[in-house]
Amino acid sequence: MKKHVVFDFGGVVFQWRPKELLKRTLPHRAVDEAAAQQLVADFFQNYEGDWGRFDRGTIEVPELAPLIAERLGFELGEVQAVIDAVPGELEAQKETVELLHRLHENGHRLYFLSNMPEPYAVHLESTHEFFSRFTDGVFSSRVKLIKPEPEIFELATKRFGIEPSQTVFIDDVAKNVEIARAHGWHAIQFITAAQVEADLEAIG
Structure with a gap:
């Protein structure tokens, strides 16, 4: 994976x-x-x-x-x-959070890339302990860019210090998935956490 x-x-x-x-x-x-x-x-x-x-x-x-x-x-x-x-x-989805924990425990580095207004970003950061699982993340409101703009993917790649070919992006919006792939990332359109976990295994 x-x-x-x-x-x-x-x-x-x-x-x-x-x-x-x-x-x-x-x-x-x-x-x-x-x-x-x-x-x-x-x-x-x-x-x-x-x-x-x-x-x-x-x-x-x-x-x-x-x-x-x-x-x-x-x-x-x-x-x-x-x-x-x-x-x-904006309640945490239990199955996805459990997947986050499994991925972290298996040695994967986790990041987030989210379109999110600042008041809601602050709320999420302050109310969910699993934020500690993320190495880093980008909220749109803090960088003045939003998905699906290619520039936010470029910024995330540089900020996270990641190699696109070794990166998988998970989003529920098809356009965002397409732009991530165009940027060289692997990408999965989210339907369920179980589907994403199976797709991650398939990507290898």
Whole structure:
């Protein structure tokens, strides 16, 4: 198995179900499945637009919330409720955490590469002991770059001091997996921790 394993966070190490988040937080707007799905698209804009700037670290909550409220025609309190609820949604996924521990114990060096706004990055770092398993990591908001931009993979390669051919990247988003491969990394699209572990063995 390759020496270096780089993990995405949202949807891989941590649960990320934006539709369920919005159904809980704004039930009066997510009145059925179709409305909830549309609300995800409208609120997060595929993690581009204003939320993309939040991921990139070029906008903070006091500016973000009014922008989303104005764009969607929502009350400011509604938008703030969603922003405040995100940390509660980012629960560690037990099976992935167990895989992290096994890989670490077997001598693999672990890293993370995550699109993550600064407030949520601080929350995750301060609430999960398994961060000690990671040799290093990159949060998008701290380097002002986001996946799938090639530059963030270039930065991570240099910062981690890793050889791309000895590196495997794990992400739930197909585009990010494609860019990692284009950068010379091996890459696996995450579906389940068990699937990833089998794919890691297959890569060798």
